[in-house]
């Protein structure tokens with residue numbers, strides 16, 4: 544444990560006396576991201592349940608160290624130096640969900656795919672687009688994740704979370720939140736706790752066959768057998784998606800060390816392992832340069848790049 548080590552060490556002892564969840568020090572972030580890269584986090588906290596989190600948060604805020612919310616790590620590139628603060632990961636303890644007549648709720652640590660299946664089984668349509676999106680509801684709402692024409696905000700009713708700057712719990716209705724493709728304007732340091740979605744009644748078998756079609760298309764068009772973090776770049780304004788621009792500029796097959804641009808889907812950077820975050824970052828830059836030289840388009844990263852003190856590309 545480095546740096547701010549004094550502060551984080553003090554925080555660990557303070558939390559040990561009140562937190563019931565897991566407290567892991569010097570935790571390798573590579574174990575919590577789908578790229579499988581990333582140095583250690585000074586502290587990695589997995590609250591046992593929402594009450595545990597709410598009692599720990601004032602203590603964490605008091606320590607005044609960087610805080611990083613984390614879901615499944617499926618859209619995150621953690622740098623090799625790790626994170627000098629507290630990662631709060633909600634996948635152990637914020638996993639409550641329900642599907643009522645016309646509203647479904649899910650806590651932020653719920654798997655998006657599991658929630659999608661839950662809606663299908665209950666005969667509620669609106670969330671089937673999530674059946675193939677890895678990660679959590681927290682990550683999906685934060686990045687307005689989407690697929691096959693649907694996105695998380697389409698059916699969102701409201702979301703609830705804590706503004707980490709003030710410690711206040713804040714609920715926003717959908718109309719109060721500016722959002723667009725893969726982007727949501729929430730307070731800069733906001734820990735999402737729960738979201739609610741508008742769902743309509745439909746035949747479970749019909750929903751299932753729509754989901755099966757989406758999953759078949761995904762299997763045919765994405766390199767799901769290799770490690771990746773989904774699309775590396777956002778689709779720019781204009782008719783051509785990022786993958787097509789990369790392909791057209793000859794980017795398929797470009798590589799740095801053991802990470803390469805997928806032959807199957809050029810917007811996926813894939814690896815079988817044995818890489819560092821620096822390799823992925825170098826490849827991102829090489830691809831961006833290639834596309835800019837050849838197509839005149841500056842690609843923006845979709846994957847969140849996290850450095851020692853927080854997310855660097857938002």
Ligand SMILES: Cc1cc2nc3c(=O)[nH]c(=O)nc-3n(C[C@H](O)[C@H](O)[C@H](O)COP(=O)(O)OP(=O)(O)OC[C@H]3O[C@@H](n4cnc5c(N)ncnc54)[C@H](O)[C@@H]3O)c2cc1C
Pocket residue numbers: 577611612613614615616617618619633651655675676677678679680681682683684685686687688689690733734735736767771772773774847854
């Ligand atoms: C094989 C594969 C396919 C994919 N396909 C798609 C796709 O079709 N469409 C798509 O949109 N994405 C896709 N992705 C990317 C990714 O799965 C989604 O963006 C997903 O919603 C991220 O969720 P997560 O929990 O893993 O987020 P993480 O990677 O854990 O976090 C992403 C960002 O959200 C923040 N965050 C996470 N939880 C919270 C919270 N509770 N409160 C506040 N902030 C939070 C993090 O700080 C980080 O900045 C794919 C990824 C893979 C590996």
